[in-house]
Amino acid sequence: xxxxxxxxxxxxxxxxxxxxxxxxxxxxxxxxxxxxxxxxxxxxxxxxxxxxxxxxxxxxxxxxxxxxxxxxxxxxxxxxxxxxxxxxxxxxxxxxxxxxxxxxxxxxxxxxxxxxxxxxxxxxxxxxxxxxxxxxxxxxxxxxxxxxxxxxxxxxxxxxxxxxxxxxxxxxxxxxxxxxxxxxxxxxxxxxxxxxxxxxxxxxxxxxxxxxxxxxxxxxxxxxxxxxxxxxxxxxxxxxxxxxxxxxxxxxxxxxxxxxxxxxxxxxxxxxxxxxxxxxxxxxxxxxxxxxxxxxxxxxxxxxxxxxxxxxxxxxxxxxxxxxxxxxxxxxxxxxxxxxxxxxxxxxxxxxxxxxxxxxxxxxxxxxxxxxxxxxxxxxxxxxxxxxxxxxxxxxxxxxxxxxxxxxxxxxxxxxxxxxxxxxxxxxxxxxx
Numbered sequence: 449x450x451x452x453x454x455x456x457x458x459x460x461x462x463x464x465x466x467x468x469x470x471x472x473x474x475x476x477x478x479x480x481x482x483x484x485x486x487x488x489x490x491x492x493x494x495x496x497x498x499x500x501x502x503x504x505x506x507x508x509x510x511x512x513x514x515x516x517x518x519x520x521x522x523x524x525x526x527x528x529x530x531x532x533x534x535x536x537x538x539x540x541x542x543x544x545x546x547x548x549x550x551x552x553x554x555x556x557x558x559x560x561x562x563x564x565x566x567x568x569x570x571x572x573x574x575x576x577x578x579x580x581x582x583x584x585x586x587x588x589x590x591x592x593x594x595x596x597x598x599x600x601x602x603x604x605x606x607x608x609x610x611x612x613x614x615x616x617x618x619x620x621x622x623x624x625x626x627x628x629x630x631x632x633x634x635x636x637x638x639x640x641x642x643x644x645x646x647x648x649x650x651x652x653x654x655x656x657x658x659x660x661x662x663x664x665x666x667x668x669x670x671x672x673x674x675x676x677x678x679x680x681x682x683x684x685x686x687x688x689x690x691x692x693x694x695x696x697x698x699x700x701x702x703x704x705x706x707x708x709x710x711x712x713x714x715x716x717x718x719x720x721x722x723x724x725x726x727x728x729x730x731x732x733x734x735x736x737x738x739x740x741x742x743x744x745x746x747x748x749x750x751x752x753x754x755x756x757x758x759x760x761x762x763x764x765x766x767x768x769x770x771x772x773x774x775x776x777x778x779x780x781x782x783x784x785x786x787x788x789x790x791x792x793x794x795x796x797x798x799x800x801x802x803x804x805x806x807x808x809x810x811x812x813x814x815x816x817x818x819x820x821x822x823x824x825x826x827x828x829x830x831x832x833x834x835x836x837x838x839x840x841x842x843x844x845x846x847x848x849x850x851x852x853x854x855x856x857x858x859x860x861x862x863x864x865x866x867x868x869x870x871x872x873x874x875x876x877x878x879x880x881x
Contacts, residue, residue: 509676512564512668513657514692516687524550525694541567549686558697559686564665565787570691573786580782592779593656598781602655606646608633615661615784619738620666624795625765635673637685663783670691670758681722681754700758711822713861714868719745720855725806732767737805740812748753752870772799798881803847810838822861830857
């Protein structure tokens with residue numbers, strides 16, 4: 449559904465440079481608004497064009513979605529003032545921006561506004577789309593994507609089935625089951641009346657938005673279908689507009705590498721627990737990472753650790769298995785090559801070992817957090833367990849055993865005080881916390 453503006457939106461165009469988010473840039477985007485006075489025309493046109501370009505709406509209104517655009521129009525999402533330019537928009541194309549969010553324009557909470565992919569990757573993707581149709585670099589990518597063979601199949605489909613997503617590069621779709629894809633459609637937040645496994649209520653543009661998001665970065669989809677409110681270690685998805693999504697505020701784990709020993713032990717312990725929940729959960733999905741770094745994980749302001757970036761997270765349905773037809777890999781098309789080029793075919797789902805995420809985390813993340821934090825012989829035991837946990841050549845049971853040993857060591861190093869608000873004061877009365 450396209451965002452609409454009321455008559456009062458015209459008053460949002462001029463002034464208030466330090467508080468306006470994208471409002472000053474976008475609140476004049478409906479042609480039916482009353483004509484402004486001639487003295488305001490240049491500024492309105494400049495703001496409008498700049499804002500649409502910033503969001504990506506100038507080329508693709510069907511990128512992620514428009515579910516939260518009205519919050520921008522109503523000035524209920526505002527950038528951190530340190531980043532605000534004269535037009536209320538950040539001057540630099542950063543991966544994410546701190547912001548504040550309100551439901552009533554009175555009470556505010558911190559949020560994060562993130563790009564689906566980097567500005568550079570978006571530009572490369574746009575050029576690839578235009579080139580696929582021998583169109584100029586300034587083409588409407590939505591118009592071209594609508595004409596592709598894959599999207600024509602989506603238009604005819606009543607249900608999202610594995611054959612419709614084969615060949616897309618996201619790890620999330622490496623091993624698609626019908627149960628997983630039904631969950632995507634049922635919980636897709638960019639359409640009204642979500643809840644059905646059938647796409648009868650999807651408009652053509654809704655289908656294109658979902659396909660585009662799955663092809664470029666499935667992170668916002670994972671936030672929607674495995675919400676933190678149900679116990680999944682993911683931030684809350686608040687909505688999207690253009691090529692940006694809004695989620696609850698986070699601090700990347702890299703900011704805690706210099707943390708005190710008891711806090712480092714607590715974060716490392718939580719991280720191992722997160723990986724354990726990804727391997728074994730009530731829904732019988734096996735989650736695994738294809739890549740991790742210090743920005744993959746984040747911390748809420750109450751000290752709780754979670755997955756900050758789920759773009760490298762794959763999912764295997766242990767209950768149903770993959771329903772992708774063997775040998776029926778979709779030929780590479782523009783959707784398979786949107787961001788990083790046409791990738792080589794992914795290996796079999798059966799080739800993903802249970803230890804994979806542990807090895808990556810024990811090699812690339814935990815050493816930075818735990819190195820030199822504790823006195824001997826505790827530090828020596830931690831280093832030994834880390835080395836064994838990160839040994840890719842070891843069989844699964846040995847890696848899992850080393851991770852369990854490391855978790856036991858870290859448990860004794862955690863403390864119970866108000867700094868760990870996510871488990872305080874429960875930790876005073878229950879050893880579980």
